[in-house]
Amino acid sequence: MIKSSPHIHPHGNITRVMLNVCLALVPGIIAHIYFFGLGLIINMAIAIITALLTEAWILKLRKHPIQPSLLDGSALLTAMLIALTLPPMVPWWIPFIGTAFAMVFAKHLYGGLGQNPFNPAMVGFAVLLIAFPQEMTRWTSPAFNDASLLSFVELVRYSFSGVLPTGLSYDALTMATPLDTMKIQTSLGESVSAIQSTQKVMGEVAGFGWEWINLMFLVGGLYLIIRGIIGWQIPAAMLLGLFLISLITSLIAPDSYASPLFHLFGGATMLGAFFIATDPVTASTTPRGRLIYGFSIGLLIYIIRSWGGYPDAIAFAVLLMNMAVPTIDYYTQPRVFGHDGK
Amino acid sequence: MSEYQKIIKDGMWVNNVAFVQLLGLCPLLAVTNTVVNAIGLGLATTLTLVATNIIVSMIRNVVRPEIRIPVFVLIIASVVTAIELAMNAWFHELYKILGIFIPLIVTNCSIIARAESFASRNSVGHSFVDGLFMGLGFTVVLILLGAMREGLGFGTLLSQAHLMFGETARGLTIVLFDDYKGFLLAILPPGAFIGLGLLIALKNIIDKRMAARRPTPVPITEVSESLA
Structure with a gap:
């Protein structure tokens, strides 16, 4: 019986593959920011920090060497993919919970990188969509003109305190996709x-x-x-x-x-x-x-x-x-x- | 350790129906979305276990082994029907919430498992204690899981307590977090599977720690057969 999953890594090591994939995401990320504003940056930052911290914590619990696994880029990629699936304006705990769940439950409880049967990023997203349908289905309207996007500071304040700039309501910023x-x-x-x-x-x-x-x-x-x-x-x-x-x-x-x-x-x-x-x-x-x-x-x-x-x-x-x-x-x-x- | 102590320990921990035998998972996973539902179903199951264990033990020398399984099934079905009617009469609201899972106690494998593997071979007294503590062990797991899921999912404990304990119990509800948005996943079926998995993992950790503390491990003398 042949063991499943990749037998041969055709090109270099995991790090090189993962970092190349992250690099290939960049054009899409730029387009996303151009049309939906800087919210993606905030979500991505929260997701990446959460992913690295949870990964380090679990590796420590499992008594595995922390540095090589942390630097292989797989956690980074999972976090980036989760952030890309989120609506641009969500409270900070949405990327936090989604990424933490993906790392702990979808990745490490099944044995870590290479052992997980389910795509961790998609598990994180599915959990968020099922648990917080309201937050997860409100997409901000795309930038029909530049003035309709919020500034970075306003977005950070919304993410962490839920406060919108005066005169704006959430409904005015969102529309059906x-x-x-x-x-x-x-x-x-x-x-x-x-x-x-x-x-x-x-x-x-x-x-x-x-x-x-x-x-x-x-x-x-x-x-x-x-x-x-x-x-x-x-x-x-x-x-x-x-x-x-x-x-x-x-x-x-x-x-x-x-x-x-x-x-x-x-x-x-x-x-x-x-x-x-x-x-x-x-x-x-x-x-x-x-x-x-x-x-x-x-x-x-x-x-x-x-x-x-x-x-x-x-x-x-x-x-x-x-x-x-x-x-x-x-x-x-x-x-x-x-x-x-x- | 006396025989009764061993039976009690078996039911509550060593051979816990939900944690170790993994029997009766269908009601365990389906109705533990609130603590009150968990208590209701747990007590109904315990009552069934006690009654069927006693009856099976009393007739164990009369029934020929060839026909014992149909006889057990008849006894269990009659007891569950009686309990279902009683709940319908006295806890009507709770009965409506638990719905199909009360008649389904009849299919809970732990009940026929106890009848076959314990009550049909032991005295009435032993069978009574075994049924009681197997049921209570199951109930405790139901309540733990219910508390986890209700606390995470709604941010409350013992909501709708009046369904179980009457109008005076309305005040029993504990609000853990004010203005809680709710983590729906915990209430939905995946939350039950994940929650039970975490509880079993916790039990295994505790077992390991306790075994590490003792110089010689205690042998597990009785392993129940599961009929599931």
């Missing part, structure tokens, strides 16, 4: 084309700001593939799955189902495809298995987005497929050279 809008309006009987032409938040193809953020994550993801840090199979299969099912439904009922472009460049699709689903620890490890794994995530994302209870579905789709990984790996093991097929 493109995926929310699409879901609500189509359920009210509006046609997709009418929603996209009348609602300012829908942007050009997949939501104002969101289409650029996704494009930037696509650029970062392609960099990772070119550098050989992630394989092409999972992102390609996931995007293909999402593309095919949205193409079919939008051809059958163009008024009630959005186009494939909307799904590919909306929500967190590209972040999920290149940075979350490709996590080497929790993804499938065989070549054919990766295709099945990615494709199923793509299908699940579409199913939950269109017919489920939540507007976006990267976390749930990835976690559900994480559960299926042992089975996928078992049935897609490559034939050992010199042995007959089945």
